[in-house]
Amino acid sequence: MANSKADIEVKKYTDHHVxxxxxxxxxxxxxxxxxxxxxxxARAEKAxxxxxxxFSQWMDIEVGRLAAAHAAIIKDGFTKTTRDELFRxxxxxxxxxxxxxxxxxxTVAESLCRIIEHAPDLARVPADLIGxxxxxxQAIVHEHTKLDTISMxxxxxxxxxxxxxxxxxxxxxxxxxxxxxxxxPSLAPAD
Amino acid sequence: xxxxxxxxxxxxxxxxxxxxxxxxRTLLHSFGAREAYExxxxxxxxxxxxxxxxxxxxxDWAMPIFDGLELAQMIRQPESKGNPYAPIIMLxxxxxxxxVTVARDAGVTEFLAKPISAKxxxxxxxxxxxxxxxxxxxxxxxxxxxxxxTNGAYIGPERRVGGEFEVLQxxxxxxxxxxGV
Numbered sequence: 001m002a003n004s005k006a007d008i009e010v011k012k013y014t015d016h017h018v019x020x021x022x023x024x025x026x027x028x029x030x031x032x033x034x035x036x037x038x039x040x041x042a043r044a045e046k047a048x049x050x051x052x053x054x055f056s057q058w059m060d061i062e063v064g065r066l067a068a069a070h071a072a073i074i075k076d077g078f079t080k081t082t083r084d085e086l087f088r089x090x091x092x093x094x095x096x097x098x099x100x101x102x103x104x105x106x107t108v109a110e111s112l113c114r115i116i117e118h119a120p121d122l123a124r125v126p127a128d129l130i131g132x133x134x135x136x137x138q139a140i141v142h143e144h145t146k147l148d149t150i151s152m153x154x155x156x157x158x159x160x161x162x163x164x165x166x167x168x169x170x171x172x173x174x175x176x177x178x179x180x181x182x183x184x185p186s187l188a189p190a191d
Numbered sequence: 192x193x194x195x196x197x198x199x200x201x202x203x204x205x206x207x208x209x210x211x212x213x214x215x216r217t218l219l220h221s222f223g224a225r226e227a228y229e230x231x232x233x234x235x236x237x238x239x240x241x242x243x244x245x246x247x248x249x250x251d252w253a254m255p256i257f258d259g260l261e262l263a264q265m266i267r268q269p270e271s272k273g274n275p276y277a278p279i280i281m282l283x284x285x286x287x288x289x290x291v292t293v294a295r296d297a298g299v300t301e302f303l304a305k306p307i308s309a310k311x312x313x314x315x316x317x318x319x320x321x322x323x324x325x326x327x328x329x330x331x332x333x334x335x336x337x338x339x340x341t342n343g344a345y346i347g348p349e350r351r352v353g354g355e356f357e358v359l360q361x362x363x364x365x366x367x368x369x370x371g372v
Contacts, residue, residue, distance in 0.1 A: 020326075027199065028195055031193055040222045044312075087253070091253050091285075094305070095306065096210060098306035099214065181287055
């Protein structure tokens, strides 16, 4: 639904152009009565709920991928490939875990992502610090039905984040741009 | 009150994670969309963008080959033969202020921090459909107008000169990322 070039108006100023055009998507907007009962968001939430039966299996796959990435690092050390795969696996869990019903696993994964992003030298990060993050994510997901999930997972994620933040603050004391990122609050809404 | 006829929209989803693609597809189909093409990396997405000419792009940030940020930069080429104006919604686990700013400066139209919600996605789509912003071209930027506030007294870096400031009453990317909706 792109406009033709003839529809595009360009106003030229000293150091910039302002480009306007008729809204190419205006035809998909439809006026409905204020009491219209159709609710596309509710429909989508219902569909997501129907899909949720698969979330547990999906979460297992994500955790398995993270464990494999960690095993590759134990075997080969940090290379660009192993580092990137560990980051992507942790980053996916950070983004997906809350949707899949494991918000605290997402919190731990976020902490791990911060270590990977902001540690000046990954080879010098204590192996236990990374290992504990991996183990915690596995425990939160796999022991989901056995643990006192809310309190234990919450405490685990909180403590790990605290230890990781202390470490990152210490090793970035002379790297202000990283220190600022480490100390800044996340924009993601709290669960 | 307005609704979107999703069945008239063509989407391109770009995410390397098959589970997130499935969730996105489910949400879009529930909204009423029929056409949602999927790519698992930025390079494939760029090919599909050229081939299918989607109305809206929804992309992850962290992906192999080239990422969502690079995809946005490649779409926002003013001289390209394709459509450089399509709305780009960045759906990502990145949630730091610095990331939102970088995405904005790459020409991303809307930013949505994971975890995903049906409401958040719907509102981003509604915003790009109902409230498109003019595009700005400078020496270093081509993309939707980054100004979303009414501060005409701004004199800081990258202050545009030579024209009256335009006022767009919209919440900033940052505020919307914070609100989670």
